[in-house]
Amino acid sequence: MNRPLTVGVIGLGSMGMGAARSLLAANIKTLGLDMSRDACAAFQAAGGQIADSPATMAGQVDILIVFVVNAAQVETVLFGDNGAAEALAAGAVVLQCATIPAAVSRDIAARLDNLQVMMIDGPVSGGAAKAAEGAMTVMASGPAAAFDRAAPALTAIAEKVHRLGDQVGVGSTVKTINQLLAGVHIAAAAEAMALGIRAGADAEQLFDVISGAAGASWMFNNRVPHILAGDYTPLSAVDIFIKDLGIVLETGKSLTFPLPLSAAAHQQFLAAGAAGLGREDDSAVIKVFQRLAGDDLPLPSERPESSE
């Protein structure tokens, strides 16, 4: 190649911005694009360059990383008006990082293949803090040639890349299963804490005992402190699990497979959404019980501005 490797990042939310900045930090030429002008300005301030459209970006990059929120947005940025797909050079790689159904991922890969564009199905996890450090986790499947080409970009953004074989779709399946468990565990943490509080147990004691016992989960240990602090600032929102457990259930339906716990958890997140809590932290799913039964949840500890 006569020019240095160039990477494009579409979607500069907390995860995409972390990836884009990590690419810059690795001295990789990086273009960014987001519907939000603020996000674009922030990326420019960090030394990045903003493209005019997905198609314009696609003409300039070797690797296109798609960090949008859902399958509809992936479709739009790749195949909509001024979409990227047709403008990518033969041999380019699309790294698809959104949480989407595996069937959608396979369909998109097939359409890109017709354009001689390779795809890595690579949903990510790890949260905004890890993304900012270039330390996210990628659950990735796709052809070896695509991994070879995308290696510098993957190294820049990820601490761990799980290579899940050469078939697109496996990455999305593994991420879907992870989200099944994550969503069920958050809803279970809420159900458990709400019942314990209702039964008269001390919320802090419950957490102290169970976080070190066989009832622990990554989500219980991570999210219950939000409940104890009464702080529902969204690190990951209720709406995300309405969407992700929706993908889980859609996957089950497409495979004619019953998922009773996932369905019950999805209903709890929908109940939280119905109560207007969709943009609160996902731990706010416990407020469904509070709305029903009026039980007192822990309150935010006093902060300077609220003291009298």
Added chain:
Amino acid sequence: MNRPLTVGVIGLGSMGMGAARSLLAANIKTLGLDMSRDACAAFQAAGGQIADSPATMAGQVDILIVFVVNAAQVETVLFGDNGAAEALAAGAVVLQCATIPAAVSRDIAARLDNLQVMMIDGPVSGGAAKAAEGAMTVMASGPAAAFDRAAPALTAIAEKVHRLGDQVGVGSTVKTINQLLAGVHIAAAAEAMALGIRAGADAEQLFDVISGAAGASWMFNNRVPHILAGDYTPLSAVDIFIKDLGIVLETGKSLTFPLPLSAAAHQQFLAAGAAGLGREDDSAVIKVFQRLAGDDLPLPSERPESSE
């Protein structure tokens, strides 16, 4: 006191036997009792002494540890024919270690209080291996005087004693909440692995990725290896979670509190029981999906006796 501290253990299953042997190892005079003659013989072989009945035992001990399976058995050994309660000396302590509803625990404590007998509500966790090492975890509440008196016995059997205040019932509530999460997490692990296998993911890869990701739980990480090995030798049986999630749901009903995830998980364990799997390891709840859909689960790895 003119004679050395004497402790009685009723129920010499894997947990009770571990406790009784740990007491002997701490040079505490210990009597044992179990309906199983084999268990009694094993305890005698370990240097223990077997009592003739709960009442006989009760007349000789300062601390009576009840390690039976359920509330009905606790009732029988304390208040049934030749029950222990009436025969205990004033000031004796009953350490109640079974997983039972908090309301039952409070009722029993009140009846013991009428006999001037103190009670510690102290359900345990940790499994047979920890019990054998004198390293179980006790989730305990009750009067300080009872803890003072029982201290040598608690030190002998437990690595960690969570002191949950002086009100009997809190120990059982915390254990109930722990079992809610443990049961939901096992059923969720089964649902997740079954869907992943159905969707074509590799079971070992799924476990490797998720056990280190946000979808992990203590139970996922502990039980899925049983599924991967195809080994359903019961370390803890399906029947235990039919019972314990039953206590969870009974607790919810008594408090008029909805528990949709616990209810869904309980139905999965009941489905496993209906399929004749009640005595298999609790991870066998995944076989509910196999019975329905015929998907292949991992098979036991070849063992010497099965190789040809």
